[in-house]
Amino acid sequence: MACTACVSKSAAPDGTRPFVDEIGRTIQVKLHPQRIVSLAPSVTETLFALGLGDRIVGVTSYCDYPVEATSKERVGDTMRPGIERIVALKPDLVIASTASQLEEFVHSLDQAGVPIYVSNPRDMEGVLKSIEMTAELTGVSERGRDLCDQLRARIEAVQARTDRLERPRVLFVLSSSPLITAGGRSFINDLINRAGGRSISADQNSDYPQYSLETAVAGRPEVIFLQTGDAAFPNRLKETPAATSGRVFHLDNNLLLRPGPRVVQGLEEMATRIHPEAFGKSENPE
Secondary structure (H helix, E strand, C coil): CCCCCECCCCCCCCCEEEEECCCCCEEEEECCCCCEEECCHHHHHHHHHCCCHHHEEEECCCCCCCHHHHHCCECECCCCECHHHHHHCCCCEEEEECCCCCHHHHHHHHHCCCCEEEECCCCHHHHHHHHHHHHHHCCCHHHHHHHHHHHHHHHHHHHHHHCCCCCCEEEEECEECCEECCCCCCHHHHHHHHCCCEECCCCCCCCCCECCHHHHHHCCCCEEEEECCCCCCCHHHHHCHHHHCCCEEEECHHHHCCCCCCHHHHHHHHHHHHCHHHCCCCCCCC
16 A cells, blocks of 8 residues: 655655645654654554554553553543643654544644644554554554555455355444444444444444434344443343344454554454354354
């Protein structure tokens, strides 16, 4: 995939290069930035996967993978990162995610003269694009291409096994009280499609809409996914084909809701639950 983040291959007199981030902002970034602050768990995981853990000087309180990330300086949570704390770390580059960052915060860092790149992956292809752009920003383009080639091969392997199979109806439950699911434009909907299913809430326009139990039951989901840690299972959903056939599964939300390299593992695990027959697996409801 060609890099579209970089505006110019040549450096400016101050040793920076212009880049366009994933929401269309142009920023100036130092060549091979050595002090990086990550403001999203997915970004932190990407940086470590690219072998850049030693350049990370700050992360959020939610950045807990890999374990080495937990020893990094904390700059606040994803919704309320501390601007003063970030500026004090003297970063060459801050990388944020639109999944968690606020426009006002991005503007504040701009005003402080801190280059902030905003990633915005909306689907699996967007994840690969963000990884390659992060690698380009940090001067490790070849590592980024290699990593994306490996991830793309795994994605294609899943789709090769599931593309021609019947697609069961899937309900993804992010929260059970109230019931929150994944809409048609969400990252999760793309995962379900690639895993060989079809979401019963794909007709919803918002990313993560509140969904009525009556509508969920009427959709007759054949597979239901719950987030790890959400133990509540609404009684009404026990009337669904998924529940009566024992096809209700917990999946690690860190693999599915963090659009970084590990999301491919989430896709693989989702696909084996939807189509165990395609992966030589027996169904093990949880």
